[in-house]
Amino acid sequence: MSYVWTIAEQSKGKLRGVSFELLSRGRKLADKMNTQLCSVLLGSNVSDEALQELIYRGADNVYFIDDPRLENFIVETHSNVLSDLIREYKPHTILAAATSSGRSLMPYVAIQVNTGLTADCTELDIEEGTKHLLQTRPAIGGNIMATIKTPNHDPQMATVRPKSSRPLPEDTGRVGKIIRLSLKDELVDNRVEMIGFRKDLEEFVNIEEAEVVVAGGKGMKKQENFGMLKELAKRFDGVVGASRDAVDRGWLPYPHQIGLSGKTISPKLYICAGISGSIQHLAGIKTSETIIAVNTDPDANIFQLADFGIIGNLFEVIPKLNQRLENYKKEGK
């Protein structure tokens, strides 16, 4: 049937935003091949309205496998189910999110269905004639861009980073089919048991899926000073991140770390203060759309990557910026 599939994600019955981002990528490919776009969702207790939104935002069909045993992501069962669907429906292309689940599921499935997989693609296209998926991705910390294809295997599979594409606007005039499938018992793998979930940080942030990230480094000097960055982040509905040096000093917990040994992010706006811009830090922010940096050192490496650089003392600049944005909000200018 050579459809394009995107793998939707849910958490506690709610669709995650990345499900819609994938549809905008998938829509382009499906249109180019003149074929249908299907959103595939494995989960439990997802409302009809949520499924309908997948159609409003680009899907022609939604396959929903609804079962309590799929509520939590367990790679063994999820990959059995997806591999089974692939064998049955034979999609042309599958796009998944480069999230903790997508990055586990897809490499497992690639082995099960015997095909290639390209991680973290920033550009996707269909090759004229062959209809192969052209997958462009950064490697070596974003220092090279490789274009990859899978000429002799099907389906064509790629993951895409959260926030690297925008969802399509909701078009309530779109019609499509919601197809509910039941979970086959033999695909359930009970070897791994999820026995709990820990979320003990007062504000557990998901920096990979934030539109705006405001980060601080060693130049922040101490933990309390991150208050001004939190304030700034809040003004943009964003979250706070940190360099490794700041995390190693205990100023913010590890899930906030950006860079080679932390998270790679692609936000719309990245603002950083007191971060020098080491090669390891830059590896995590290269695909950010807009970068603003504040640093006292005019030769700081971070300015190489900045779209807007302020050479100055962050302890003067950030509070003033906060104040200015507060006035801006009040006066609308």
Added chain:
Amino acid sequence: MNIIIPIKQVPETSNVKMDKETGTMIRDGVESVINPLDLYAIELGIQLKEIHGGKVTVCTMGPPSAQKALREAIAMGCDDGILITDRKFAGADTWATSYTLSEAIKNMGSFDLVLAGERATDGDTGQVGPGIAAWLNIPLATYVSHVDEVTNTHITVERLVEEGYQILKMPLPTLLTVVKEVSDPRLPTLRGKKKARATEIPVFSTENMNLNEGSLGLKGSPTKVVKIDYPKVTRGGKMVSANGEEGINAAIDELIKFLEEKELI
């Protein structure tokens, strides 16, 4: 507890500089090191061995010179190293690499745990660890940040996900890929280095492994690189100085204008 740790040798990036003219990375004369993210797996493996007994075997697929990485891991405290090398392995993508590594692991006899880094800093895919688990048909936990409990039959781990930490009870044998939070890698000791020099490193190749030749190296890889570009990473953005009251105000005025133009406020 028998632990196997597949590691990768990668170009050292800590000292790499950017070429200000071209805006690309200067890679000349760059040394090879153990993938820094594998060090967390190595440290965890050594700690588990110290508590629960058993042994830690590191293995790597690469050119013969990659045995240097194995000796470094032995110097940290691993017991054995196995070099998986053959011309036919060259150019493998993540599918073919995980196939070859899984076959090598099968060749090593029984094991309880396979530990891997989250990803390698050169290829940057994070696909080989999960791929090995799939080939071996053993359970997988990625992004492991804590080990809570180990028994004779199970290991309970915490897995860092978008909303928090999933706590998973995994039956042994199992494969874990780990993140930095899991451990703080030790440095090699002098005694360790001595031992590493004296350790014999067996070689696995197509001659002593039972491999499907069509699944090896460049030829056996489903994905093909068709083009490589060196993007200019420097952005040549606008720079302003913020000195003194007036200078700061002017800089912030400029920034507000910039944010407006970009429709960020």
